[in-house]
Amino acid sequence: MIYFDSAATTFQKPNCVAAAVYDAMQRYASPGRGGYPAAMGAAEKVFSCRELVGKLFSCPPEQVVFTSNATHGLNVAVHTVVRPGARVVISGFEHNAVWRPLRERKADIRVAGRRLFDREDTLEAFAREIKKGADAVICTHVSNVFGYILPVEEIAGMCRKYGVPFVLDASQSAGMLPVSMENLQADFIAMPGHKGLYGPQGTGVLLCSRQPKPLICGGTGSNSADSQMPDFLPDRGEAGTHNVPGICGLLEGVRFVEQVGIANILDHERRICRRIRSRLSQCDDIHMFTGDESVQSGVLSFLLRGRDCEETAEELAKSGCAVRAGLHCAPLAHESAGTLESGTIRISPSAFSAPWEADFLASRILALSMQGK
Amino acid sequence: MGREGIQMYDYYFTFRSITGAQRGERALQQEGVGYALLRSPKKLSRKGCGYALKMREKNVYAALIALEHWGVEYGKLYRMGMDGEVEEVGV
Numbered sequence: 001m002i003y004f005d006s007a008a009t010t011f012q013k014p015n016c017v018a019a020a021v022y023d024a025m026q027r028y029a030s031p032g033r034g035g036y037p038a039a040m041g042a043a044e045k046v047f048s049c050r051e052l053v054g055k056l057f058s059c060p061p062e063q064v065v066f067t068s069n070a071t072h073g074l075n076v077a078v079h080t081v082v083r084p085g086a087r088v089v090i091s092g093f094e095h096n097a098v099w100r101p102l103r104e105r106k107a108d109i110r111v112a113g114r115r116l117f118d119r120e121d122t123l124e125a126f127a128r129e130i131k132k133g134a135d136a137v138i139c140t141h142v143s144n145v146f147g148y149i150l151p152v153e154e155i156a157g158m159c160r161k162y163g164v165p166f167v168l169d170a171s172q173s174a175g176m177l178p179v180s181m182e183n184l185q186a187d188f189i190a191m192p193g194h195k196g197l198y199g200p201q202g203t204g205v206l207l208c209s210r211q212p213k214p215l216i217c218g219g220t221g222s223n224s225a226d227s228q229m230p231d232f233l234p235d236r237g238e239a240g241t242h243n244v245p246g247i248c249g250l251l252e253g254v255r256f257v258e259q260v261g262i263a264n265i266l267d268h269e270r271r272i273c274r275r276i277r278s279r280l281s282q283c284d285d286i287h288m289f290t291g292d293e294s295v296q297s298g299v300l301s302f303l304l305r306g307r308d309c310e311e312t313a314e315e316l317a318k319s320g321c322a323v324r325a326g327l328h329c330a331p332l333a334h335e336s337a338g339t340l341e342s343g344t345i346r347i348s349p350s351a352f353s354a355p356w357e358a359d360f361l362a363s364r365i366l367a368l369s370m371q372g373k
Numbered sequence: 374m375g376r377e378g379i380q381m382y383d384y385y386f387t388f389r390s391i392t393g394a395q396r397g398e399r400a401l402q403q404e405g406v407g408y409a410l411l412r413s414p415k416k417l418s419r420k421g422c423g424y425a426l427k428m429r430e431k432n433v434y435a436a437l438i439a440l441e442h443w444g445v446e447y448g449k450l451y452r453m454g455m456d457g458e459v460e461e462v463g464v
Contacts, residue, residue, distance in 0.1 A: 031391060032390065032391035032392075032424075034412070035411050035412035040410065043391050043395065044395075047391075047392060047395040050392070051399075061392070061395075061396065062392050062393070062396065220390070221390070221391060221422055222389050222390040222391070222420075222422055222423065223389060223390075223420040223421065223422065224420065224421035224422040225419075225420045225421040226420050226421075230389065230390070232389060232390065232393075233392075234392055235389075235390050235392070
């Protein structure tokens with residue numbers, strides 16, 4: 001399989017990730033419960049993962065709360081900072097993991113910045129909305145559909161200036177772009193473990209610079225005699241048994257990212273996308289959604305004139321090429337870009353994508369464009 | 374009782390959670406202070422289910438310095454005699 005759906009989940013992982021998951025299932029029990037070697041061994045691995053994640057994202061280990069994915073983390077963040085009816089400013093490129101919890105919470109949602117790859121427009125729109133008065137700002141770092149890199153450092157700065165809580169969705173940037181809790185001073189930063197951090201599915205991280213309001217209450221292995229959830233991190237955000245095999249795998253994934261370097265990973269993904277773009281640009285029937293490379297990560301959406309996007313993806317799948325078509329759980333982003341009716345086909349490489357795979361995918365797309373002519 | 378009738382004590386720095394104790398553990402590792410990380414004896418964990426860094430008296434001062442240097446907050450410091458009697462140690 002030629003896999004180009006890493007924005008959904010990275011399929012190829014470093015070999016040590018699966019090995020760590022398997023090893024954990026052989027060796028480790030539940031951390032923070034017992035005092036015997038299998039429990040203490042699990043605790044050591046989990047803490048090591050907190051330390052390494054904290055180092056990568058510039059925060060202390062106790063601010064690293066493990067979740068099941070970014071959606072889980074974003075729901076905790078919304079549950080904490082957004083009361084019903086609150087005025088919340090979001091970008092025009094948010095995922096349903098932000099949109100739906102806000103709708104569920106009956107927030108007064110203000111969408112700021114709808115122009116794709118236009119950072120100035122995004123900043124002006126956020127400044128306007130924040131100055132009008134905002135109870136919270138939630139913003140994606142990178143659009144999962146188009147790869148648009150939003151100016152989140154400046155947006156975070158505006159939030160600090162006006163004392164507005166700021167939540168960052170780092171789902172498409174963790175492991176590829178610099179994300180620093182210290183610099184952004186965000187209230188929460190949510191990310192999946194299974195995309196750019198190359199961990200297993202079922203893992204995620206929520207960086208918390210403040211106490212979250214628990215979404216789930218239960219056993220934490222601490223303060224057991226107290227009927228309330230602990231008032232300290234990370235325990236307040238982690239009720240129930242941890243996904244220890246997943247966290248052990250995540251630890252290896254994060255080690256891989258640290259060793260390779262996030263700049264190198266981004267550079268590689270951009271080169272792969274650039275290679276595909278240069279081939280597809282030969283065909284007038286292919287419309288690609290691109291901006292200056294400085295504002296676009298390694299994600300590329302396109303449309304084939306006269307062809308349904310889902311049918312195109314299906315044909316590519318028959319050739320062994322895995323891409324994702326449709327609305328990508330981000331109707332707001334498609335609405336902003338004018339692709340809500342058509343959807344798009346999204347190509348998203350990883351650190352493991354090879355140039356020949358890019359060439360093969362491009363050749364298959366070009367072949368489809370020639371069919372019926 | 375140890376040799377010559379001298380009372381021997383174990384000292385316990387207690388923590389609310391495993392994560393807190395692990396931060397303390399890292400501080401002691403950095404400074405080369407001997408310890409054991411274990412579940413807090415029940416009589417030391419008022420709210421139940423805590424963890425502790427246990428050590429002999431000779432390491433306590435170095436541990437205090439290490440924990441302060443690395444910014445690690447602990448709950449309380451106790452000493453427990455071989456007869457099981459516990460007293461809080463003021464620092």
